[in-house]
Amino acid sequence: MEELVIDTKNLQKRYVTDTVETTALAGVDLKIAKGEFVAIMGPSGCGKSTLLNILGMLDSPSDGTFKFLGHDISRATERQRAKLRKENLGFVFQSFNLIDELTVEENIALPLAYLGVSKADTTKRVQEAMERMGIAHRRSHFPQQLSGGQQQRVAIARATVSNPALILADEPTGNLDSVHGREVMTLLSELNDAGTTVVMVTHSPSDAEYAHRIVNLFDGQIVTENVNVKRHAAELL
Amino acid sequence: MLKNYLLIFWRNMTRNKVYAAINITGLAIGIASCILIYLYVQHELSYDKYFTKHDRIYRVVNNLIVEDEVEKASVTHAALAPGLAADFPEIETALRMINRNKQVLRLDEKAITIEHAFWADSNYFEVFDYKLLEGDPKAVLQEPNTMALSKDVAAKFFDDPMKAMYSTFRIGSQSYKVTGIFEPVDAAHMKPNVLTSMSTLPAEVRQNFKSNWFGTNSYTYVLLSDSKAAAGLQAKLPDFVKKRISPARGNTTERVELHLQALTDIHLNTDYLWEAFPVGKKSYIYIFSFVGIFILLIASINYMNLATARSVKRAKEVGLRKVVGADRSQLILQFLSESILLTVFSVFVALLLVELMLPTFNSLSDKNIASNYFLEPIFAASILGIALLIGLISGSYPALVLSHFKPADVLKGSTTPNSGSAVLRKGLVVLQFTISLVLIIGTIIVYSQMHYLKSQDLGFTKEQVLVVDIPSGDTTIVNQMPVIKEQLLKNPKITEATTTVMIPGETTGVIIFDVERNGTMAEKTMNTIFVDYEFLDLMDINLKAGRNFSKEIATDQENGFILNEAAANVLGWADPIGKRIGFSDTTAGRVVGVVKDFNYTSLHSPIEPLVIMLAPQNNGYLMARVSPNGITEAMDHMQETWSKFAPSHPMDYFFLDESFNKQYRAEEKMLTIFGYFSLLTIIIACMGLFGLASFTAEQRTREIGIRKVLGSSVSGIVMLLTKDFALLVMVAIVLASPIAWYGMQQWLQDFAYRTPISAWVFVASGLVALCLAIVTVSFKAARAAMTDPVKALRTE
Incomplete structure (x- = not known):
């Protein structure tokens, strides 16, 4: 059997406020294998982002089990999760989320700093990541000096600089025009081709086209799971 | 990683300059305020520690007890030091200092009035080991007609103070x-400028x-x-009094008690009269x-407040750092290092x-703190520790707030x-x-x-009175006083002239009188x-009964006494005129007048019983009342x-109201310093409010x-934003008022005459703080x- 990066059973998430209880996830069973590119789709409020946050260990489920690379996450401590996260995960956000006070180069280097990578190694890897994303000439710019597309490429460089097993992307093209959007999607699928597992939340059917599999979420539950024939076909060609 | 923190810190600072x-x-x-206060306190606590033998040096003070009244005096009998040294082997040596106050020092044609001259025994410099720039500590005050000068005094006569060595100065008719x-010591309870050898005194005086x-x-x-010998010695002092002092004093109801006072305690822990220099106050420390x-x-x-308010802006950074793998402790470390960096920078x-x-600060606090405090390792270490x-x-x-943010919440950016x-x-x-308000109210x-205190009716008029110090010991001048007075009155701008031994505001003498009580004589x-x-006319002191001293009545010189109301009351005399009063060896003394009570000491204390005696030939000051419109003219005439x-004495003069108000110098000093610091607190608090208002x-x-x-x-909208802050200040007013009221009530206990604490003080301080707060906030709110x-709605 192929290795599972993500394996959830009956994943639930409820938000309780003083008066109401909202169910964001109502029992999600999801298996994602190594090397897969999965798109999660669905209308606003269906629980996509909640699911992604739980998968990214930024949030914890109210119920159900979640295994990440075989580790049972529901029982992990905050510190253990932080460790798994920095060693295995890369995040790409809709709003880029670069640190304004750091330059392109410093933003990309940040995950390596928390991994304790040596200075020489960091320089080399950041350089590679910047070159891969075509932003090396912007290395000492601050985020606000870059276009949206460039910022997202910096974000992807940052997400991939530590060679994570899994990249989680939350509407990565949401704030971009179509040209830059396509650019970003191409980058993501190239990364996937190179072996990185990608899970992406998106509203855009055209972005979803890049995935192997499309999971449709509705009211906190998976309603359909489609294999993207086009992508498979393209790969087979 | 630390470099990364530094970078973020630096860029955050430069980007958010306000x-x-x-x-x-x-x-x-x-x-900075803290350092200044630390230096002040440190200086106050370091008194007399300069002297290497400070832990073995004690001052002997005495209580004179009559009936139930205790007079605590820092000056003792001249016979005490030699007596103690002879009787107690644990005393290595004993010495005396006698205050000569102000003296005119002369060198050839140069004459300068120098304050704080003392007679001192020859072992002075062995006990108090000043740094002697010239001279041998064992020999300095050994010979008659020798003196030691502080470097500062020497510098007044010579460009190179060391040249003063071996020159001969004159004080009065004596040569020294x-x-x-010696190098003067600033933090010492005694700061002599001139020391003259005790052996210079005439043989009969020394014999006496x-x-x-x-x-x-x-x-x-x-x-x-040995410093441990103090307690033992103290225990033996009552016996010493019994054996040596009481027999010599003969039959008197006055008792003497001797006490040892550790040298380093004197500056802050003393309440003895006749101190040569102002002492400190522990409560002020x-x-x-x-x-x-x-x-x-x-x-x-x-x-x-600003860091947490601003945290919203840094939430994204926190979220991101967590996403890429920072755990909470790393974030706490980051924010702590930022605040420590900021304080170190501050x-x-x-220090600047x-x-x-x-x-x-030195001139405000009357201190002489040098800026070499940096060099002290303790200071450097404690400043670093404080930072x-x-x-x-x-x-x-x-750090706790910021590191707590959940990345899932903050990275979405919407909430x-x-x-x-x-x-x-x-x-x-x-x-x-x-x-801030407590300090402001306190200051007010x-x-x-x-x-x-200054506007209080003292019972005499202290304004427009010029006082000239009569050089003591020069009998030719003293004898000419009646002529001088006459001469002064020739100028119409000088309305009255008199001499006196003491001026109001100085410590008075204390005498045991024999007074008539229930038909017999009793001591009081x-x-x-x-x-x-x-004197009474010049001072505008009113008579309540009887009369003033009169030149016509010769017996006034010996037997005339004037009391104040308090004295008459304490003696229980309804009709005091003609009552018998005097000393044990005379019987002819009579009360000739009673004056209305006047505040002859400071308003710290109530008016105590006072006896006024006539001594025209015995004087310390010459006083002249001058008309308000002719001060310059009057002074020229006087000069x-x-x-x-x-001609041989420079005229050393001052105004009575100034010297009287000097008694409140400690309070004045405190007022100024307090005022500055409360101003600072309110400024800092308002700066914080400004920052908070900006973020809100x-x-x-x-x-x-x-x-x-x-x-x-x-x-x-300005109202909307200002309202909340104004409310906080109002809560502060409510809290501060009782605290300030209580604290100041305590402080006022030091005075016999107290200003009532009126409500307007609280209202006014509150209004000031409120206005400052509103102006600060609304400035930002208006923008x-x-x-x-x-534009506002577009910001996301």
Whole structure:
């Protein structure tokens, strides 16, 4: 059997406020294998982002089990999760989320700093990541000096600089025009081709086209799971 | 990683200059104030520790007890030091200092009045090991007609002070050869400028000193062989009194008690009369220390409040760092290192400020603190420790709040995270303003008490009275006083002239009188002043009964006594005129008049019984009342007259009201320092408020936009933003008022005459703080309110 990066059973998430209880996830069973590119789709409020946050260990489920690379996450401590996260995960956000006070180069280097990578190694890897994303000439710019597309490429460089097993992307093209959007999607699928597992939340059917599999979420539950024939076909060609 | 933190810190600071400025200025002012106060306290606590034998040096003081009244005197009998040294082997050596006050020092044609001259025994420099720049400590005051000068005095006569060595100065008719020049010590309870050898005194005087157990004139110090011997020696002193003093004093109801006072205790722990120099007050040390801590606290609160309020802006960074793998402890470390960096940076600014403020502070506090305090390792270590501590304390709360953010919440960007407890922040603002208000109210009350004291009707008119110090020991001048007075009155601008032994504001003499009580004579100790015929008239002191001294009635010189009302009351005399009063050896003394009570000492104490005696031939000061419109003319005339009759003495003069008000110098000093510090606290607190208001306005940009779109006016929005802060200040007023009231009530206990604490003080201080707060906040609020709503709504 192929290795599972993500394996959830009956994943639930409820938000309780003083008066109401909202169910964001109502029992999600999801298996994602190594090397897969999965798109999660669905209308606003269906629980996509909640699911992604739980998968990214930024949030914890109210119920159900979640295994990440075989580790049972529901029982992990905050510190253990932080460790798994920095060693295995890369995040790409809709709003880029670069640190304004750091330059392109410093933003990309940040995950390596928390991994304790040596200075020489960091320089080399950041350089590679910047070159891969075509932003090396912007290395000492601050985020606000870059276009949206460039910022997202910096974000992807940052997400991939530590060679994570899994990249989680939350509407990565949401704030971009179509040209830059396509650019970003191409980058993501190239990364996937190179072996990185990608899970992406998106509203855009055209972005979803890049995935192997499309999971449709509705009211906190998976309603359909489609294999993207086009992508498979393209790969087979 | 540390480099990364530094980078972020630096860029945050440079990009948020207002925020950085508020924090750094506030903290720097706070730390600088603290350093100044620390130096002040340190200086106060270091008194007399300069002397290497300080732990073995004790001063002997005495209580004179008559009936139930105790007079605690720092001066003792001249016979005490040799007596103690002879009787107790644990005393290595004992010495006396006798105050010569002000003296005119002459070298050839140069004459300069020098304060704080003392007679001293020859072992002086062996006990008090000043740094002798010239001379041998064992030999300095050995020979008759020798003297030691402080370097500063020597410098008044010679460009190179060392040249003063071996030159011969004159004081009055005596000559003195300089046998030592010493470096003066600032933090010492005795700061002599000139020391003349005791052996210079005439043989009969010295002989009298050996056996006179009545008059007290000497400060007595003993050097013990072992600092632990003090308690044992103290226990033996009553026996010494019984054996040596009481028999010599004969039959008197007055008892003498001797006490040892550790040298280092004298400056702060003394309540003895006749100190040669002003002493410190322990309570002021506590007050200042508290003020220092408070200022620092207010500045630290600014940091806490601004950092947490600003946390919204850094939420994204926190979320991101967590996403890429930072755990909470790493984030806490990051934010703590930021606050520590900020404080360390502020410390450097503070040290700069201290350097700038030190001269002003020295003159305010009457100190002479040099700026070499940096070099002391203890200072450097404690300043570093304090920086760390402030950094940790003020950084811990923001660090906890910031590191707590959930990345899932903050990275979406749509919701603003909870930037820490707003309640706590409000509480801290209230605390800041409470402290500031307590200090402001305190300052106002101290000020109004000072004003009250100065404007109080003293029972005499202290204004327009010129006082000239009559050089003691020069009998030719003293004998000419009646002529001088006559001469002075020739100028119409001088309306009255008199001589007196003491002027109001000085400590009076204390004498045991024999008074008539229920038909027999009884002993009664009362304060006494010796004056001239014109004294009461010149001072505008009113008679209540009887008459003033009269030149026509010869018996007044010996047997006339004037009492104040308090004395008449204490003696229980309904009709005091003609009552018998005097000394044990005379019987003819009678009360000739009673004057209305007047405040002859400071208003710290109530008016005590006073006996006024006539002694026209015995005087210390020449007083002249001058008309308000002719001060210059009167002074010229006085100077002229003085030069004619006392050509060899420079005229040393002052105004009575000035010298009288000197008694409140300690309070005045405190008022000024207190005033400055309370000003600083309110400024720092307002700076913090300004910062907070900025962030609130920023945070509520959307809300302001929506309100404007819906039709709110600019003033409505300013009101909306200001209201909350104004409320906090009002809470602070409510909290501060009772605290300040209680504290100041305690402080006022030091005075017999107290200004009533009126409600307007609290109202006025509150209004000032409120206005400052409103101006500060509304400035920011108005800017927020005037932004284009479209722009405001676009900010996401």
